[in-house]
Amino acid sequence: xxxxxxxxxxxxxxxxxxxxxxxxxxxxxxxxxxxxxxxxxxxxxxxxxxxxxxxxxxxxxxxxxxxxxxxxxxxxxxxxxxxxxxxxxxxxxxxxxxxxxxxx
Amino acid sequence: xxxxxxxxxxxxxxxxxxxxxxxxxxxxxxxxxxxxxxxxxxxxxxxxxxxxxxxxxxxxxxxxxxxxxxxxxxxxxxxxxxxxxxxxxxxxxxxxxxxxxxxx
DNA sequence: GTCTTATATAACAAGACTCTTATATGATAT
DNA sequence: ATATCATATAAGAGTCTTGTTATATAAGAC
Numbered sequence: 001x002x003x004x005x006x007x008x009x010x011x012x013x014x015x016x017x018x019x020x021x022x023x024x025x026x027x028x029x030x031x032x033x034x035x036x037x038x039x040x041x042x043x044x045x046x047x048x049x050x051x052x053x054x055x056x057x058x059x060x061x062x063x064x065x066x067x068x069x070x071x072x073x074x075x076x077x078x079x080x081x082x083x084x085x086x087x088x089x090x091x092x093x094x095x096x097x098x099x100x101x102x103x104x
Numbered sequence: 105x106x107x108x109x110x111x112x113x114x115x116x117x118x119x120x121x122x123x124x125x126x127x128x129x130x131x132x133x134x135x136x137x138x139x140x141x142x143x144x145x146x147x148x149x150x151x152x153x154x155x156x157x158x159x160x161x162x163x164x165x166x167x168x169x170x171x172x173x174x175x176x177x178x179x180x181x182x183x184x185x186x187x188x189x190x191x192x193x194x195x196x197x198x199x200x201x202x203x204x205x206x207x208x
Numbered sequence: 209g210t211c212t213t214a215t216a217t218a219a220c221a222a223g224a225c226t227c228t229t230a231t232a233t234g235a236t237a238t
Numbered sequence: 239a240t241a242t243c244a245t246a247t248a249a250g251a252g253t254c255t256t257g258t259t260a261t262a263t264a265a266g267a268c
Contacts, residue, residue: 001112001254001255002112002114004108004111004112004117005109005112005113007108007112008105008106008108008109008111008112009109009255009256010106011256013108013185016189017188017189017192020189020192020193020196021192021193021195021196022196022199025214026214026215026216027213027214027215030214030215039256039257039258040257040258040259041214041215041216042215042216042217042257042258042259042260043256043257043258045215045216045217046216046217046256046257047256048215048216049216049217061264061265063214063265063266064213064214064215064264064265064266065213065214065215065265066214066215066216070189070192070193072189072190072193075186075189075190075193078182078186079183079186079190081117082179082182082183082186084121085120085121085124085174085176085179086176086179086183088121088124088125088174089124089125089174089176089179091125092124092125092126095126105224105225113225113226115226129244130244130245130246131243131244131245134244134245143226143227143228144227144228144229145244145245145246146227146228146229146230146245146246146247147226147227147228149245149246149247150226150227150246150247151226152245152246153246153247165234165235167235167236167244168234168235168236168243168244168245169235169243169244169245170244170245170246
């Protein structure tokens, strides 16, 4: 799965939001997601795994708990792509502008 | 499909790149995608449809051809989300910084 | 050690996605 | 009107995703 596909899932986006402001225990994430989406602990854990393996999140053990934290490197990839798209588009608009000015 | 899911597909991202610098005939898009991904005209047409229906692209008829163009509104949605994520993350980092300074 | 708590994994079912081939539509040319 | 070109749609197959239940692992409490 590529970075965009990872974010294609609503639940994963929400998890990222939850861990983006700082470390959260897996259990706390589960609690919120369960309330909001009504899915099982297992399902949430699988999403956490996807985020881990794709580099969107990092984990560390703390006692019996596991703390998840967002890793902004992956977000950067997305951002770069959007930036490039916007760039192309803008170039196009600029050309149109130039056309219009030439005509008038 | 949400905006992120739309971009989850490699082919669709490539199509967006192709039409981001200005209008392109469906046929021209098909040609490039076919060469790069080896899929049929029908498959490309289906992706174009997804992009159309999700608001990522607009079309207009020109003779027998249909011209596709990127619509940047949808990209904005993604951008906003990334911005917000980065914001949360940054706030978190700032807090850590403050912590460290207090300690030293 | 045994029990409990926190989390991950396995196996599988249901549904969504993305192709394919075949066919339809709609514009242009003759 | 018919043929052709450009593109879209339909129906179906295979695959991928995302859930579920059941179970495993691993840490801490007693």
